[in-house]
Amino acid sequence: CFLTEGFHSKRTVSGAYIVKQDMKKGTCDVAIVGAGVIGTSTALSLARLGYSVTILDKNKGPGAGSTSYSSGIVRSFYSILDSVKLSWEGYQYWKNWEEFIGSKEAPGGLVKLREPGGVILRTINSSRFLDKCVPLMRSIGIPVYEWDYQTCIANLGKVGWDVSKCYKPLRIDHSDFGLPISGVQPEGAVFAPNTGYISDPMLAVQNMKYAAESVRTNGNKNANFLFGRQVVEINQKNGKVCGVALADGDYISCNVVLNAAGPYSAQLNNLAFLDSNINDMKFETRPLRQEVAYCNGPEGIDMDKDGFISIDLDTGCYFRPEVGNKLLIGGCKWGIYTYLCAFHLITMSFMLTESSIVF
Ligand SMILES: Cc1cc2nc3c(=O)[nH]c(=O)nc-3n(C[C@H](O)[C@H](O)[C@H](O)COP(=O)(O)OP(=O)(O)OC[C@H]3O[C@@H](n4cnc5c(N)ncnc54)[C@H](O)[C@@H]3O)c2cc1C
Known part of the structure; x- marks a missing residue:
């Protein structure tokens, strides 16, 4: 009933x-x-x-x-097999959205999965995580590739990402904030082409x-x-x-x-x-503040066509292309993460403009 x-x-x-x-x-x-x-x-x-x-x-x-x-990122980088399987299952629904919804007629139109692929920098710190999740992804047939440093420069350099340095996650008022770790550079990156995002x-x-x-x-x-x-x-x-x-x-x-x-x-x-x-539920949840910045894309770079979903686990900062040649930058605090992103993106001066929107 x-x-x-x-x-x-x-x-x-x-x-x-x-x-x-x-x-x-x-x-x-x-x-x-x-x-x-x-x-x-x-x-x-x-x-x-x-x-x-x-x-x-x-x-x-x-x-x-x-x-x-x-930020709507659909990824399969997880360090627990169940999570990898669940996310890969979820990816199939996003990929075949019209079939899942069962209609083309939904008010406002149907969302569309965009798949620029996802890159995680491989550094001394992120390797602990990547060494767990890459074998798990491969074990269930998810395409995932190791890029050496030269491949990183070739692929990420063309979208304005300077991968020559590593940074620490520091508060913006820390005296070392923004200083690269001396003598350290990423070993390469891990690329998963079936990483995408839902814009809305x-x-x-x-x-x-x-x-x-x-x-x-x-x-x-x-x-x-x-x-x-x-x-x-x-x-x-x-x-x-x-x-x-x-x-x-x-x-x-x-x-x-x-x-x-x-x-x-x-x-x-x-x-x-x-x-x-x-109450035997051991997980606690609570609302936390998270910020996402929407910025204009770098001049001369077609983020829609060439951009990647880019993740630097050392700083906890990620950014992805947004529809209309925009850039979305994620993290907990605009003041910290957006600037951390700026260190990597050599053409980032464009984003600290009045047209940037912060949520
Ligand atoms: C800034 C940011 C970026 C993120 N980026 C990503 C990403 O890129 N990829 C990804 O996979 N995930 C991302 N996440 C996480 C993702 O958004 C959440 O995991 C997901 O949206 C949770 O969905 P939900 O339905 O569980 O919760 P919600 O969307 O929060 O829905 C819970 C609903 O419950 C309602 N509710 C709560 N209590 C009551 C009550 N007592 N009575 C009636 N209604 C109630 C609330 O009003 C709310 O609408 C991000 C989250 C944030 C904040």
């Missing part, structure tokens, strides 16, 4: 729930908390499997949480919402999205989840609650396990 026939109730002052008369009795199978990339893709899969799903998000629309801020992750979530809402059983939608609705309680009966209470006083009955609350997922777990002694 479906949410439109849902069992909704209002909470009384005493804390008990009473059924709202204007709603029919019923239940949805799964209440998903969070309409980001995780919640919405899960909703789509569950809807296609025939489950009735209600997706609740405190934001005003789909993908408006951390998903909307994502929020649109990707809208695409999946559209696909999920298109799934019907006996004429009823399997997936119902409710926005501006914050889950404030997760209720249990006889040791089983039975529903969620919302900040506006509404109540939605369900058999399963799926936590897709992104950075807030630890807070949501705490709602489910009021007694922390029985």
Whole structure:
């Protein structure tokens, strides 16, 4: 049965729930908390499997949480086999997006995976990570190539990347900030051609919402999205989840609650396990500030055509081409990471202009 026939109730002052008369009795199978990339893709899969799903998000629309801020990089560089497999599986969906969504007609159009390939500099420090992930990638057939130093210069030099120096991750107010490590240069790089990006992750979530809402059983939608609705309680009966209470006083009955609350997922777990002694989830999450800078591309270089997704693990800085010959630079702090990127990019003076946008 479906949410439109849902069992909704209002909470009384005493804390008990009473059924709202204007709603029919019923239940949805799964209440998903969070309409980001995780919640919405899960909703789509569950809807296609025939489950009735209600997706609740405190934001005003789909993908408006951390998903909307994502740099959208689709990579398989991971140091755990399960993560490599999962990301490679995910890549296939991004690659065959139209087939996955099942339509060309989604409002706003379909997102497109762009694949410039991804490069990680091989240095003394990054080798520890790369020596784990390259064999794992190869073990499941992901193309990945070692570039020696000369190949690095040839391939990265033409997009303005100076790979002759290595840097330390230092705060901008540190006296050594910006000074290359004396006598040290990268050994080479690792290149994975099937590394790409989705320019508009929020649109990707809208695409999946559209696909999920298109799934019907006996004429009823399997997936119902409710926005501006914050889950404030997760209720249990006889040791089983039975529903969620919302900040506006509404109540939605369900058999399963799926936590897709992104950075807030630890807070949501705490709602489910009021007694922390029985909460066996050991991972903690919390929202953190991350910044991404959008800049004009280097003059004379066609980033769309020639740019790579470039990662320097020593400094923790990455940058990638952005549609329209722009450059996206990622890290935690504009002040630090953008300048670190600038050290590598010999033509980077272009980016410290008024046209740069910082989120
Ligand atoms: C700057 C930045 C760059 C990134 N770059 C990349 C990248 O290049 N590649 C990559 O793979 N990943 C990247 N990530 C990580 C990626 O964005 C996240 O892992 C992903 O978007 C998480 O999706 P999600 O659906 O789990 O969470 P979110 O998108 O955050 O969705 C969670 C939703 O839950 C809702 N919610 C929370 N609590 C409640 C509640 N109590 N009631 C109702 N709703 C609730 C929130 O409103 C939110 O919309 C980046 C992240 C950031 C911030």
